[in-house]
Amino acid sequence: MTTRKPKESVSWRKSIKGRRAIGYILTFALLVPLGIAFVLPFIVMVSTALKPLNQVFAFPPRLIPETVQWENFADGWYGYGYVNFTTCTWNSLKITVNNIIGNLVSCTLAAYAFARLKARGKNFFFALVLATMLLPNEALVVPQYVLFNRFGWLDTHLPLMVPPWFGWPFFIFLLRQFFLTIPEELVDAAKIDGAGHARILLQIFIPLSKPALATLAIFAFIGNWNNFFGPLLYLRTPDVQTLPVCLVQYQGAYGNTDWHLMMAVATIAVIPVLLIFIFGQRYFVEGIATSGVKG
Amino acid sequence: MFRRLTRPISASAKREERIFYLFILPWLIGLVVFSAGPVLGMLGLSFTDWRISLDDLQFIGLDNYAKLFADPIFWTSVGNTLYIVVGRVVFGVSFALLLAVLLNQKVPGIAFFRAVYYLPTVTAGVAVALVWIWIFNPRLGILNYSLKQIGITGPPWIFSKDWVKPSLILMSMFSVGPIMIILLAGLQGVPKELYESAAIDGAGNWKKFTNVTLPMLSPVLFFVIIISVVSSFQNFTEIRVMTEGGPGESSNVMIWYLWENAFIFLQLGIAAAVAWIMFVVLMVLTGAQFWVGRRWVYYEADSG
Known part of the structure; x- marks a missing residue:
């Protein structure tokens, strides 16, 4: 019997343990600086939000304010004559919540139909879903503007709040993919018990699809909360504005902006998105992975 | 008999079909009213002298397209859009691939880094675009200050004609x-056996990366x-908040050109022509995606 010991001359660098350690170090040497770069814009935002104006323009720039001026948040919120942040935030919230519900309801119905119902013409309509999935709304904005003008909807929230009740191809696609994974046997069992499609959808599909629905709700929240193009286009009077438009109105003439106050309000505007992202992170990542790998 | 000609359909199948159409009805209405209708309307309007009112439209044939193609600013906006598209594809996609490879390593704390790297994407919007104006400030911004620390005199970023597009590409790499x-999901879907057999053939890490x-x-x-090409056509927020197409016309991209013509110069016929061109380009891209990826897409969808 010869149990050979590993030769002493095999250097630590080449041993499995050593390789792994070097791999770790190299990986972290890239992961950490990149991570810092990714959060830097936020640090700049928050630190500017906490500075007095004269320190904002100080050189060299400091990430940690010398004196912290908490009142920037209140001053920013109330301090700008014609911009009413309370109204804007309320409008943003109202539109966002409405659009999440509208999207979930309309897309769940369509996704169930595409995933589980047999009908002539289904493939044709599903091809239409796929064809319009990547089409950004920006390309349709001119004629939509005319349409909403005809409806008399300009300067109201209707152009922003009505379309979400009529489906969104990307969400329909994602939900359909998820619905396809629900075992057929569950549906058959329910059918034997005499359940109709409405009941199957409500009592089997929706409870089993909570993660997928949460993903869509998060997507919808972020998309609508950050939406700038639509409100800028359809809304005129201050009373109906949403948060992103309010923020832009803060930009004074070039060079005259109260940067510390603007950053304070920008920080407040970003917080809801951050919270949603932190608490819904798991769903979020899974949802995007599904969209990519499965189509 | 007619019955022979049509496929026999049972009562329950008929009911199922009715329910199918009932369930897709909201989406179908939305498609007709908010997408397909507007697209066709847009095509029609691009052949008219439409300025503000829709009441006395003159049919002017291809005049809008002729005017558009004769406008040097239109071609500037096409060139700028292409520049940004290429930059975002080359730098953005390779950067994203680097990040994905990093996040695919088996090291502790990877979920944390994944969240951090994703963060700027969810907050992309007006608030963060405003911060970037400040970051790009040539004199007082953190970017040029950091560069100075390592002995580089930073460029004037979004405030110069030459640097504004690279600046926008750099900024887009954060989202x-x-x-x-x-x-990352794609990387995790590569079968492990392939790496194992490549290792048996003596392939190193780089060989494994390029060949597997x-x-x-x-x-x-x-x-x-x-x-990333499609999203490069949507970069309205940054342009509106940070550059308004400037300095000069150096960041005037197609979506900004469309916006200016439609809602500032009120040349709606021309804007409709631009929108129609953008629509065709985007549909061709979508078509290419499904044409090239069809086998793969349906395979996954059927098994998924």
Whole structure:
């Protein structure tokens, strides 16, 4: 019997343990600086939000304010004559919540139909879903503007709040993919018990699809909360504005902006998105992975 | 008998079909009213002298397109859009791939880094665009200050004609979150056996990456490239908040050109022509995606 010991001359660098350690170090040497770069814009935002104006323009720039001026948040919120942040935030919230519900309801119905119902013409309509999935709304904005003008909807929230009740191809696609994974046997069992499609959808599909629905709700929240193009286009009077438009109105003439106050309000505007992202992170990542790998 | 000609359909199948159409009805109405209708309307309007009112439109044939193609600013906006598209595809996608490879390493705390890398994507919007104006400030901004610390005199970024487009590309690299995650999922889908057999053949890490990972990833890469091209056409927020197409026309991209013509110069007929061109380009891209990725897409969808 010869149990050979590993030769002493095999250097630590080449041993499995050593390789792994070097791999770790190299990986972290890239992961950490990149991570810092990714959060830097936020640090700049928050630190500017906490500075007095004269320190904002100080050189060299400091990430940690010398004196912290908490009142920037209140001053920013109330301090700008014609911009009413309370109204804007309320409008943003109202539109966002409405659009999440509208999207979930309309897309769940369509996704169930595409995933589980047999009908002539289904493939044709599903091809239409796929064809319009990547089409950004920006390309349709001119004629939509005319349409909403005809409806008399300009300067109201209707152009922003009505379309979400009529489906969104990307969400329909994602939900359909998820619905396809629900075992057929569950549906058959329910059918034997005499359940109709409405009941199957409500009592089997929706409870089993909570993660997928949460993903869509998060997507919808972020998309609508950050939406700038639509409100800028359809809304005129201050009373109906949403948060992103309010923020832009803060930009004074070039060079005259109260940067510390603007950053304070920008920080407040970003917080809801951050919270949603932190608490819904798991769903979020899974949802995007599904969209990519499965189509 | 007619019955022979039509496929026999049972009562329950008929009911199922009715329910199908009932369930897709909201989406179908939305498609007709908010997408298909507008697209066709847009095509029609692009042949008229439409300024503000829709009441006395004159049919002017291809005049809008002729005017558009004769406008040097239109071609500038096409060139700028292409510049940004290429920059975002080349730098954005390779950067996202680097991040995905990093996040695919088996090291502790990876979920934390994944969240951090995704963060700027979810907050992309007016608030963060405003911060970037400040970051890009040539004299007082953190970017040029950091560069100075390592002995580089930074450029004037968005405040110069030469640097504004690279600046926008650099900024967009912070929001590659979705394509990073899609690539990561793609990497995790590469069968382990392939790496094992490559290792038996004596392939090193780089060889494994070029000969196993990249070919296996190619459909995902293609999809990701299409997404980043499409999203390059949507970069309205940054342009509106940070540059308004300037300095000069150096960041005037197609979506900004459309916006200016439609809602500032009130040349709606011309804007409709631009929108129609953008629509055709985007549909061709979508078509290419499904044509190239069809086998892969349906395979996954059927098994999924």
